[in-house]
Amino acid sequence: xxxxxxxxxxxxxxxxxxxxxxxxxxxxxxxxxxxxxxxxxxxxxxxxxxxxxxxxxxxxxxxxxxxxxxxxxxxxxxxxxxxxxxxxxxxxxxxxxxxxxxxxxxxxxxxxxxxxxxxxxxxxxxxxxxxxxxxxxxxxxxxxxxxxxxxxxxxxxxxxxxxxxxxxxxxxxxxxxxxxxxxxxxxxxxxxxxxxxxxxxxxxxxxxxxxxxxxxxxxxxxxxxxxxxxxxxxxxxxxxxxxxxxxxxxxxxxxxxxxxxxxxxxxxxxxxxxxxxxxxxxxxxxxxxxxxxxxxxxxxxxxxxxxxxxxxxxxxxxxxxxxxxxxxxxx
Ligand code: SAM
Ligand code: SF4
Numbered sequence: 266x267x268x269x270x271x272x273x274x275x276x277x278x279x280x281x282x283x284x285x286x287x288x289x290x291x292x293x294x295x296x297x298x299x300x301x302x303x304x305x306x307x308x309x310x311x312x313x314x315x316x317x318x319x320x321x322x323x324x325x326x327x328x329x330x331x332x333x334x335x336x337x338x339x340x341x342x343x344x345x346x347x348x349x350x351x352x353x354x355x356x357x358x359x360x361x362x363x364x365x366x367x368x369x370x371x372x373x374x375x376x377x378x379x380x381x382x383x384x385x386x387x388x389x390x391x392x393x394x395x396x397x398x399x400x401x402x403x404x405x406x407x408x409x410x411x412x413x414x415x416x417x418x419x420x421x422x423x424x425x426x427x428x429x430x431x432x433x434x435x436x437x438x439x440x441x442x443x444x445x446x447x448x449x450x451x452x453x454x455x456x457x458x459x460x461x462x463x464x465x466x467x468x469x470x471x472x473x474x475x476x477x478x479x480x481x482x483x484x485x486x487x488x489x490x491x492x493x494x495x496x497x498x499x500x501x502x503x504x505x506x507x508x509x510x511x512x513x514x515x516x517x518x519x520x521x522x523x524x525x526x527x528x529x530x531x532x533x534x535x536x537x538x539x540x541x542x543x544x545x546x547x548x549x550x551x552x553x554x555x556x557x558x559x560x561x562x563x564x565x566x567x568x569x570x571x572x573x574x575x576x577x578x579x580x581x582x583x584x585x586x587x588x589x590x591x592x593x594x595x596x
Contacts, residue, residue, distance in 0.1 A: 297399070
């Protein structure tokens with residue numbers, strides 16, 4: 266079985282937002298006041314999530330990423346990890362987390378079968394980290410990174426959203442993190458997801474900037490295969506370093522032609538593309554495997570060829586992009 270869309274792309278990857286709740290309020294993800302939270306009953310139960318994963322696995326989904334909101338704030342998350350790994354056909358289970366609670370969870374997650382983590386970290390300066398996340402302390406995240414390395418949740422990837430006027434001067438510090446430790450530092454372009462127009466327009470910066478910083482510092486970036494398999498990042502290494510540098514540029518270089526992912530939102534809507542508004546609720550078809558699998562195929566069959574995120578923030582389509590922030594869709 267394979268999930269191939271109308272543009273010939275094979276889909277073997279499902280990203281699941283297990284909650285819209287978060288213990289941070291990052292400037293590029295939420296407004297000042299946070300988000301209006303979904304009522305508890307609107308969020309898919311773990312049983313419901315597992316049903317979707319099992320149906321997807323029969324169709325060819327083999328990779329799962331648990332994300333959010335912040336997945337580690339949802340009670341029982343370790344049990345969900347254990348259950349997902351026991352589903353036939355699932356060969357890779359990863360999590361994206363802000364790392365605040367990771368030191369506490371790393372050993373249990375590993376034992377339950379989690380393969381690896383991506384940790385979001387946009388500044389190495391405590392005050393700036395607090396400003397970007399609007400409330401976060403840096404040290405617990407650094408402890409979470411150490412715990413992930415110690416408990417072999419590898420490759421340990423760090424996600425850095427590059428923001429002009431906010432953290433771009435730290436680019437070299439992040440590049441240098443790969444020299445001494447087995448860390449995979451990935452710079453991501455700021456995306457106009459949700460209603461963050463102003464932030465996006467003021468702070469978007471193309472990742473060409475990172476290549477310049479590396480060059481000016483005399484660091485050569487040599488292409489290497491992606492750690493941990495396929496994905497949208499271009500991957501490089503600084504010769505002699507232990508880690509890698511990833512560049513994920515959804516805006517300056519589209520990678521839609523290699524997109525292999527579907528998404529399940531916290532309230533149970535299937536989305537074929539992060540950017541567009543199109544989504545279908547799974548709840549009406551739960552309990553009926555054939556109908557659920559038909560829904561997965563239907564969502565895939567209308568997957569657009571590409572997103573329309575542009576550097577100037579102006580979407581080149583009459584159809585609007587999503588107004589739903591990343592914490593609700595699952596980044
Ligand atoms: N709370 C977890 C975390 O922060 O890692 C998981 C959810 S978060 C929405 C997933 C990823 O989306 C993070 O790495 C975050 O940096 C990224 N993200 C959120 N909003 C973004 C935006 N507007 N542009 C680019 N990346 C964004
Ligand atoms: Fe929370 Fe992650 Fe969004 Fe930051 S990026 S507010 S940590 S969901």
